[in-house]
Amino acid sequence: MNEQYIVGRNPVLELLKSDKEVEKIYVLNGDNKGSINKIIGIAKDRNIVIQQVDKNKLDNLAEGNSHQGVAALATSYSYSSIEEIFYSAKEKNQDPFIIILDGIEDPHNLGAIIRTAECGGAHGIIIPKRRSASVTQTVYKSSAGAVEHMLVAKVNNISSTIDDLKEKGLWIYGADMEGNEYHFNTNLTGSLALVIGNEGKGISRLVKEKCDVLVKIPMLGNISSLNASNAASILIYEVIRQKYGSKK
Missing domain, CATH: 3.40.1280.10 (SPOUT methyltransferase, trefoil knot domain)
Structure with a gap:
C-alpha cells in the first residue's frame, strides 16, 4: 500500500476526520496549542502514533510546502469511479x-x-x-x-x-x-x-x-x-x- 505525507493543520485535521488509515502524526517539539492540540487529541482517540520532531524533520517531510508544525503519514489517495x-x-x-x-x-x-x-x-x-x-x-x-x-x-x-x-x-x-x-x-x-x-x-x-x-x-x-x-x-x-x- 502506498503512503504519503500530508502537511498543514487543516489538511491533517480533515484527514483525521476521514476514514483513511493514518500511520503516524509528526508534531513540532513543544507546539501543542490551538488546532495542534485538537489534532493530538483526535490522534490519541484513534490510537495513532504521535511523534515530536524538530523543524528540520518537518521541513523535509513537507518538501517545500508550509507544514504549520504538523504532518501525517497516510495511505495514498484512493481515486473513485x-x-x-x-x-x-x-x-x-x-x-x-x-x-x-x-x-x-x-x-x-x-x-x-x-x-x-x-x-x-x-x-x-x-x-x-x-x-x-x-x-x-x-x-x-x-x-x-x-x-x-x-x-x-x-x-x-x-x-x-x-x-x-x-x-x-x-x-x-x-x-x-x-x-x-x-x-x-x-x-x-x-x-x-x-x-x-x-x-x-x-x-x-x-x-x-x-x-x-x-x-x-x-x-x-x-x-x-x-x-x-x-x-x-x-x-x-x-x-x-x-x-x-x-x-x-
Missing part, C-alpha cells in the same frame, strides 16, 4: 453536478478547484490519467483538506468520457473565452458537467467539440483570461446561484 460519483448524487437525491478538468497541470490549481467544488456541492471531479496534475501532498495542502471529501475519478480519455456522460443525461458546458454565451445568460440547471481547460491552452479541440455549449466570462480589463481555478470558481457559483437564487 464515475459510477461512484453518480451514486453520490443519487444518494443525495440531486441532479449530478460534475467538474471535468481537461489537462490542469498545476497542483495548486487542482487543489483550489477541488476546494471550491467541495464547497459548491459538486458530486465529483474527473481528470485525465495523462498530462494532468494528480492528487499529491501539494493538492492536499492547496485544497485545505477538501480533497478528503471530494470524489476524484481518473479516466483514460476525456472525450469518450463526455460521450458516456451525455448518454447518462448530462449537459456539458465548456469554459472558453470565445464561447457562445456569457455564463450568467446560460441555463446552468439540471444534470450537468463543467469543463475547465488547461492553464495555457484552454480546452483541447476534441473536447471543445464535444461540449454542448461553450460559455464565456466577461473580460473588461487588459488581461484576456482568468486563472483556471478562478474561472472554475465563477462558474461553480453561477450554478449555485441558478439553483438556489430563486429560493427563499
Whole structure:
C-alpha cells in the first residue's frame, strides 16, 4: 500500500476526520496549542502514533510546502469511479453536478478547484490519467483538506468520457473565452458537467467539440483570461446561484 505525507493543520485535521488509515502524526517539539492540540487529541482517540520532531524533520517531510508544525503519514489517495460519483448524487437525491478538468497541470490549481467544488456541492471531479496534475501532498495542502471529501475519478480519455456522460443525461458546458454565451445568460440547471481547460491552452479541440455549449466570462480589463481555478470558481457559483437564487 502506498503512503504519503500530508502537511498543514487543516489538511491533517480533515484527514483525521476521514476514514483513511493514518500511520503516524509528526508534531513540532513543544507546539501543542490551538488546532495542534485538537489534532493530538483526535490522534490519541484513534490510537495513532504521535511523534515530536524538530523543524528540520518537518521541513523535509513537507518538501517545500508550509507544514504549520504538523504532518501525517497516510495511505495514498484512493481515486473513485464515475459510477461512484453518480451514486453520490443519487444518494443525495440531486441532479449530478460534475467538474471535468481537461489537462490542469498545476497542483495548486487542482487543489483550489477541488476546494471550491467541495464547497459548491459538486458530486465529483474527473481528470485525465495523462498530462494532468494528480492528487499529491501539494493538492492536499492547496485544497485545505477538501480533497478528503471530494470524489476524484481518473479516466483514460476525456472525450469518450463526455460521450458516456451525455448518454447518462448530462449537459456539458465548456469554459472558453470565445464561447457562445456569457455564463450568467446560460441555463446552468439540471444534470450537468463543467469543463475547465488547461492553464495555457484552454480546452483541447476534441473536447471543445464535444461540449454542448461553450460559455464565456466577461473580460473588461487588459488581461484576456482568468486563472483556471478562478474561472472554475465563477462558474461553480453561477450554478449555485441558478439553483438556489430563486429560493427563499
